[in-house]
Amino acid sequence: MIRSKDKAVVVRKLSELRADLERVGDLPTSSQTLDQWMRYWIENVASKRVRPNTLAGYRSIVDRHIIPNIGRVKLDKLSAEHVRRMQASVIEAASSSYALNAHRVLAKALTDAEREGRVTRNVAKLLDAPRRGRTELNALTVQEAIQVIALCVDAFAADVYDPEPARWATYLLTGARRGEILGLERDRVGEYLDLSWQLQRIGDVFHCAG
Template sequence: MTTPDTNPGPSTSTSSRRVRANGDGTVYQRKDGRWEAAGYVLAPGGTRKRVRVYGPTRKDALAKLTEKIAASNRGIPAVFAQDSLAAYLTYWLENVAVHHLRETTHTRYTACVQQYIIPGLGKKKLAKLTAKDIRTWLNELRTVCQCCAHGIDAGRNPNAQPSRRPRCCAIGKCCGKRLSPLTLAYIHSVLKSALEHAVREEEISRNVARNVRTGTPRPRRFNPLTTDEARRFLAAARGHRLAALFELALRTGLRKGELLGLRWEDLDLDGGTASIRRTLQRTASRGLATLPTKTISSERRIALPASCVASLRGHRERQAREEDQAGPGWQGSSHVFARPDGHPIEPATLTRHFNLLLRDAHLRPIRFHDLRHSTATLLLEQGVELVVIKELLGHAHIGVTATVYAHVRLRLQRQAIDLLGHALGDRAEGDDGDDPPPCAAPVR
């Protein structure tokens, strides 16, 4: 007779279970085969709510729950699908986007969310937001005057200067100010980015903003300088305190922030090169701050024209004289382009100098950024290859360069076609065929 074991070992099902500490949550397998983990985390408003996450394996579900609990222990509230879109967007800006965006981009995203998305869709539940809601909201933004919608002019002083006095909704005469297609596309892209993160965190099953088409807006028009205007601009800049900056901007296409962020250690005047490593911009939190370049491709090394090397040497001598005159008041920052006391130059101050220079040269008003477009346009018209211009401007992809300057390439194509037609015997009316073929810029 067999004596039963009075101390049976634990069964297979019991041994497979793992004891979890209090507060670590629970994890179990569902009937559909997936694993579900649940636990309490911090929610907006200081309360605690039970969160559920899922995964194909026990390890995956447990890892997701552990990540949320760890974030909760650091004071980061979790957002739930039943929360409002406003609560989710606030969470996304403060805890997600802030770590992945440049500070200036994050500032624009915040303004876009607070000014347009939350007032229009903020009360909607994140889980119940539909493509129809987004389409209706975008149509309203497209047709409603923004002055009337936000009361922009209502708070202005009636006794102020004429340009600052109340108008539009404040006086009952709508100005009809509408958002441009580019602005609408930007607002839509911000919402789409936020909802995409909600999908990755499995708060919602799909990004409904992707089902809404806003159309492809026309690219913003720019006004590059012609060859004659560029010569007049350089002639007017001679003798200006920032002549070296204006010449460098037109001849190399550097951005405003890249020019203002240049330091003397970035320049190799003997070798005729400049290393673009940083940009100077005014931010909301740090004021005038040095930031990384716009993209990884923007961090580059460029060749300096001989005329720029000469003007930079002269600028360095001028800066040394200013430092001697300032004495103890000199605030040395090693910036190539600085104020007479050594402080960095504000981007807005540079814009004012640029506008005054255009007026003195009797040139049409353009943006400072149009100097960059002028560089690329003039180089294309001289037959410089597109890939060389892409490297000089620091574009991330050559498709960006090709798209922005498509109109210039089309003009060069027409010149090439006309040149080919003349070679094949095409003659315009009144052409006796004795004249030499017209000259055209080489196209590569």
């Protein structure tokens, strides 16, 4: 329904609706809120595509940054201005990195909403994503890494079982992720390391992902 005291506004909005109808073949009539759509999307769409840890990250972003800021907005009323306000709020409360993550998750969810005909366009794509702030990483120097490996070698010679030296030496020598090293099994260690598996902790449950 289009309402306005200004005839020109009514004509303009009607023209926009006609253009949307010609483009997508249908118009959204649901009064579903963004909150409702994001929760549905997490459980029924994203969960089929991404790994458990990634899904947990999506859920955290939705619960902490997207829904508190714009969750009450009707899905078909969501505008670029709403997204802009969310970005600003997240940057102020957290950081530009969190704002970038929120923008990306929202854009993914709205892409699926558009594909399903729930919205006529993805308003998140109308804005530039926030730029991630520069982070200084404190990495070991080559000499420090050599010293750590030497300590690990010394630990191997001790007559005490301790898996930590092997784990840290493998980190430094391969650059593999933590989950990949923890997921290593005996039959995957030889001339080459087979890093097909990861051990991930999802909440209180350990999950093996291939």
